[in-house]
Amino acid sequence: MIRHCQHLAASSEFPTRFGEKKVQAYEPDIVSIGPLHSGRRGDQFQLMENVKRWYLQCLLSHANITLASLIKGVVDLDKRARDCYAEPLDLNKKEFVEMMVLDGCFLIELFRKGPSDEQHDENDPVYRMSGIRLYLYHDLLLLENQLPWFVLERIYSLTAVKNTTCEGHASSLTNLVLNFFIEYLGDNHILNRSEELHPKFLHILDLIRTVIVAPFENQSKGTQMPRIPNVTTLSEAGIKFEKSSKPSSCILDIKFDKGVITMPRLVIDERTGPLFRNLIAFEQCYYSCPHMITSYAVLMDNLINSSKDIDLLCEKGILTNWLSPEDAAQFFNHLHSDTLVIRFYYGGLCDAVNQHYNTNWNKWMEKLRREYFGTPWAIISLVAAFILLVLTMLQTVYTIHQYYHPPE
Known part of the structure; x- marks a missing residue:
């Protein structure tokens, strides 16, 4: 049963419902964080288990704190952290606390090393081999591979260097995490930090989602999900597509006005799928999370049916596609499979588009323009x-x- 609290993963049915069609989008490749994949700490995870222990010693050294003191500082979080997971855990209290400390220190040290080359050791496999970082970026954004944010905050607070200048531990931790992931996402504006964030996140994935959706302007929402024609069909009916002129636009901020659909730019590559799938899985599994990313996926599935739609949006500068047009179209067509949308956020936009599309005069004028003035x-x-x-x-x-x- 899914707990109505700050749970980090869904019930045991989660891998069956979301993971069976795209397992690699939900399961870690080289590093296990938290208890849900702790039983798999071997084989492909062994390298990063060694790195975890090394990073733990590095963090203890520069923070001038003992491991015993650190464990004592987080032991009171045991029950609160356990309650965040919907599945029963096999770890006893000692094992669970040690897991939190090891994984939490690894993450803090990883994020601390990230922004500055001066912090990198030439023997560090994470920063000596860029391929490992790509796997790490993927694994650390998985829904089932998370630690509670309050655990990370506590460890960060206990290990923060005294002369660090920041407005506060939570704010500085947020910046460290975002700076680490900006490189991975391949799109500088998808993590738009123009909005002031309230540092009460559930975990790292929740932080990433919050930053993505924070600038999204409220639109009419409801239980109905009206379908609209695809990009090619709408274009043939005279509806134009333009890239948003705002450099800080939220990727969800899609507008329709006077026959023009305005959309922010989106980069599509092999990293986009796992990110969106885990964001959607989080919205589906956490009871109070608005279905904003899921609504976006539904709308994009409406607009994109084939490679022709991808090509047209690429010509307009709306999409930057590093996949084949066919794979990009399939990505959108299957992104929200087996999901339920509560409060669809683009109902008003779809109604306005359909009203414009169903007006015969607009179709006739576009046909005249295309056939005789093309x-x-x-x-x-x-x-x-x-x-x-x-x-x-x-x-x-x-x-x-x-x-x-x-x-x-």
Whole structure:
């Protein structure tokens, strides 16, 4: 049963419902964080288990704190942290607290090393081999691979260097985490930090989602999910697509006004799928989380049916696609499979688009423009035909006039 608290993963049905079609999007590759995958700490996880212990010693050293003191400082979080997981845990109290300390210190030290090359050891496999970081970026954003944020805050507070200048531990920890993931996402504006964040996140994935959706302007929402035609069909009916001119636009901030759909830019590559799938899984599993990312996935599935739709949005600069057009289309078509949308956030937009699309005058005008004004030669032919028609009419009028009014 899913607990109505700050749980970090869904019930035991989660891998069956979400993971069976795209297992690699939900399961870690090289590092296990938290208790849900702790039984798999071997084989492909062994390298990072060694790195965890090394990072733990590094953090203890520069923070000038003993391991015993650190464990004592977090032991009171045991029950509160356990209650965050919906599944029963096999770890006893000692094992669970030691797991929190080891994984939490690894994450804090990893994020601390991230921004500055001066913090990197030449023997550190994480920063010596960029491929490992790509796996880490993937694994640390998985819904089932999380530690409670309050655990990270406590460890950060206990290990923070005294001369660090920051406005507060929570704010500084937030910045460390975001700075680490900005490189991974491949899109500088997807993590828009223009909004002031309240540092009460459930975990790292919740932080990433909060930053993505924070600038999203409220739109009409409801239980109904009206469908709209795809990009190609809408374009043929005269509806235009434009890239948002705001550099800080939230990717969810899609607008429709006077026959124009305005959309922020989105980069699609092999990293986009796992990120969106875990964000959607989080919205589906946490009872009070608004279905904003899920609504976005539904809308994009409506707009994109084939590679033609992908190509058109790429031409407009709305999509930057590093996959094949066919794979990108399939990505959107399957992104929200087996999900339920409560409070669809684009209902008003879809209604306005459908109303415009179903107006025959708009379709006729677009057909006229496309068939007779689409190319310079078509325009020249139309003008020539018009001139010929006018001359023919003048000739006819002149002939009739001559017949009834012959010259004297």
